[in-house]
Amino acid sequence: MVEVLKGVYSIDHSDAGNHSMESWVLNCNEGVIIVDTAMRDTAIEKIETEIKSFGKSWKDVRLILITHKHGDHTRNIPKLVELTGAPVKAHELEAPLIEKAVGTHIDGLPDHTILPYCGEIEVIHIPGHSEGNASYYLKKHKAIIAGDTIFGDENCNLTTPPERYCLDAKMAAKEIIRLLKYDFDSLLYTHGKDIMKDAKIRIKELLEKSN
Numbered sequence: 001m002v003e004v005l006k007g008v009y010s011i012d013h014s015d016a017g018n019h020s021m022e023s024w025v026l027n028c029n030e031g032v033i034i035v036d037t038a039m040r041d042t043a044i045e046k047i048e049t050e051i052k053s054f055g056k057s058w059k060d061v062r063l064i065l066i067t068h069k070h071g072d073h074t075r076n077i078p079k080l081v082e083l084t085g086a087p088v089k090a091h092e093l094e095a096p097l098i099e100k101a102v103g104t105h106i107d108g109l110p111d112h113t114i115l116p117y118c119g120e121i122e123v124i125h126i127p128g129h130s131e132g133n134a135s136y137y138l139k140k141h142k143a144i145i146a147g148d149t150i151f152g153d154e155n156c157n158l159t160t161p162p163e164r165y166c167l168d169a170k171m172a173a174k175e176i177i178r179l180l181k182y183d184f185d186s187l188l189y190t191h192g193k194d195i196m197k198d199a200k201i202r203i204k205e206l207l208e209k210s211n
Helices: 042-053 077-084 095-102 169-181 199-210
Strands: 002-005 008-012 022-028 031-035 061-065 088-091 107-109 121-125 134-138 143-147 186-189
Touching: 002 186, 008 042, 022 042, 022 186, 042 077, 061 077, 077 095, 088 095, 095 107, 121 169, 169 199, 186 199
Parallel strands: 031 061, 061 088, 088 107, 143 186
Antiparallel strands: 002 008, 008 022, 022 031, 121 134, 134 143
């Protein structure tokens, strides 16, 4: 658990087998936002600990954002809704798929929806990893929460999403280019070590290698 940017907390849910996995908590003026829920029971306690660390509680959570439908991002949705009463939102193509899997209502967000939290959060649809896979642009922080749009390792070596995890791996690799429309310096992603500087340059290099 670490504050990677002002008011942006990265929560490490990695297991003993070195399966790296992150979710995020945003401490906004408008309230707390949780981005992805992880899958293990221990994730709930870690998220609560983080929220308490800046003097907030479950009642302060205003929104749960989900990047995509895979279980390591969604499995704790029902429990977090029970604890917080907060709405859950995902890209409009992904929302019904998540809802079917977890049995909890999910609000659908069109591409480029602007959410009025932490200055401004924009939904970026990056298809391929899944139908409605999304990243979230934090304009004030010049950062992107990429989820599984991009993978990496502990040495910050970036890769496109592995084929075995993708609906369409070629599309997933190609559509990463959508991120380059945004002004950002930091990249926060689920599997691998976050990049806190020159992230846009690193993504350009990744696209040049993969095309």
